[in-house]
Structure formats: structure tokens, C-alpha cells
Amino acid sequence: QKEVEQDPGPLSVPEGAIVSLNCTYSNSAFQYFMWYRQYSRKGPELLMYTYSSGNKEDGRFTAQVDKSSKYISLFIRDSQPSDSATYLCAMRQTGANNLFFGTGTRLTVIP
Amino acid sequence: NAGVTQTPKFQVLKTGQSMTLQCAQDMNHEYMSWYRQDPGMGLRLIHYSVGAGITDQGEVPNGYNVSRSTTEDFPLRLLSAAPSQTSVYFCASSSPGRRGRANTGELFFGEGSRLTVL
Numbered sequence: 001q002k003e004v005e006q007d008p009g010p011l012s013v014p015e016g017a018i019v020s021l022n023c024t025y026s027n028s029a030f031q032y033f034m035w036y037r038q039y040s041r042k043g044p045e046l047l048m049y050t051y052s053s054g055n056k057e058d059g060r061f062t063a064q065v066d067k068s069s070k071y072i073s074l075f076i077r078d079s080q081p082s083d084s085a086t087y088l089c090a091m092r093q094t095g096a097n098n099l100f101f102g103t104g105t106r107l108t109v110i111p
Numbered sequence: 112n113a114g115v116t117q118t119p120k121f122q123v124l125k126t127g128q129s130m131t132l133q134c135a136q137d138m139n140h141e142y143m144s145w146y147r148q149d150p151g152m153g154l155r156l157i158h159y160s161v162g163a164g165i166t167d168q169g170e171v172p173n174g175y176n177v178s179r180s181t182t183e184d185f186p187l188r189l190l191s192a193a194p195s196q197t198s199v200y201f202c203a204s205s206s207p208g209r210r211g212r213a214n215t216g217e218l219f220f221g222e223g224s225r226l227t228v229l
Binding site: 006008044049098099 | 115142144146151152153154155156159161169201203205217218220221222223
């Protein structure tokens with residue numbers, strides 16, 4: 001069993017839709033949770049970062065962490081064609097540098 | 112700042128050949144790492160380094176060597192290329208937390224090196 005599981009999609013939505021992306025994990029020691037966005041033929045870039053449980057909002061993006069269920073989510077409101085990319089969840093333990101990534105979900109927002 | 116620079120961007124090798132993927136960062140980051148990205152597998156850690164002279168293995172280290180003689184550079188060597196090493200390789204770096212500042216763990220990635228082994 002992989003430490004981080006993510007539905008690979010692909011996911012296709014109309015412009016303006018609300019998008020929900022999710023990951024589950026098995027290691028209860030993970031404390032830092034991140035979402036990276038990767039455009040085609042580019043390297044991943046950090047989109048959202050959350051420590052421990054709770055919600056974090058940044059513009060149209062909201063990250064949620066539920067440590068009791070070992071489940072994290074990324075919500076995108078009013079999705080735009082420019083949001084079309086692969087979204088990767090990542091997480092790590094306190095004091096560790098190495099990140100564990102999900103497989104990524106490919107999202108397409110149709111104008 | 113250029114960030115993380117990888118060369119070459121594309122490479123085709125024959126089975127058994129060796130080559131080195133170069134990675135350089137100009138952010139004075141102590142932590143550097145190499146990942147490979149394959150369809151359905153996500154990003155998998157090959158090797159990493161927490162500082163000059165210190166390297167360690169990640170999840171999929173077999174067939175690869177690394178060294179870290181300077182803070183800026185972290186080359187990845189393929190000793191005897193195999194078709195299973197056909198992949199996109201990413202170098203990434205980050206800075207550990209400083210006193211009073213949390214380490215978000217943000218990795219800064221290069222643009223990737225696409226390797227095909229025939």
C-alpha cells in the first residue's frame with residue numbers, strides 16, 4: 001500500500017465549477033500537508049500549505065486536513081481554464097525534509 | 112535568481128550507456144533531491160542530500176549515484192542505463208527552517224529532464 005493515495009482522474013469540469021481534489025494517507029506521523037500544481041512539461045510548484053488539521057483559504061483555493069480520517073482535500077471555487085493542470089498532494093513528518101507525493105490528479109477546466 | 116536549473120532537458124540513451132543529469136541551484140538551499148515521475152506512479156524520491164558531503168537513498172535508488180561536493184550542485188549519475196529508467200527526472204531543493212521561522216517544506220523544482228533509454 002502506498003503511503004499516499006490520490007485519484008488520478010482525469011477530471012474535466014466546465015468553467016466556474018467547484019472542484020474537489022482529495023488524498024488519503026496511511027502514516028499518522030505526517031504533520032505537514034501541501035498541494036502542488038504542475039503545468040504540462042513543467043516542474044511542480046507549491047500551491048497551498050497546511051500544518052496539522054484544519055482549513056486554510058487563499059483566494060479561490062481552500063485546503064482542508066482531517067487527521068482523524070487521514071484525508072486531505074483541495075477545493076477550487078469558480079474554476080478557470082488557467083487552473084487546468086495536474087494537482088499533486090504531498091506530505092511529510094515533523095523534522096523530516098522528504099516529501100511523499102500522491103500520483104497527481106489531472107484537471108481540465110473547459111471554457 | 113535562476114532557481115533550480117537542470118540540464119539536459121532531453122536525452123536519448125542506448126541500453127548500457129552512462130550519463131549524468133546536472134542540477135544547480137542558486138538559492139543557497141541545503142536540501143537537494145532527485146525525483147523521477149512516471150505515469151500512474153507519481154513522484155518518487157531517488158536520492159537526497161541535506162548538505163555538502165552528505166547524501167542518502169530515497170525510495171528508488173537502484174541504478175543511480177549521486178554526490179554533493181558543493182552546496183549549489185547535485186548531479187545524478189546513471190551507471191548503466193536500462194529501459195526501465197525511461198522517465199522524467201526532477202531536481203528539487205529547499206531550505207530548512209531558521210530560528211523563529213517554520214520550515215514549510217516547500218520544494219523548488221527544476222523544469223525536468225526527459226530521458227529515453229532504448
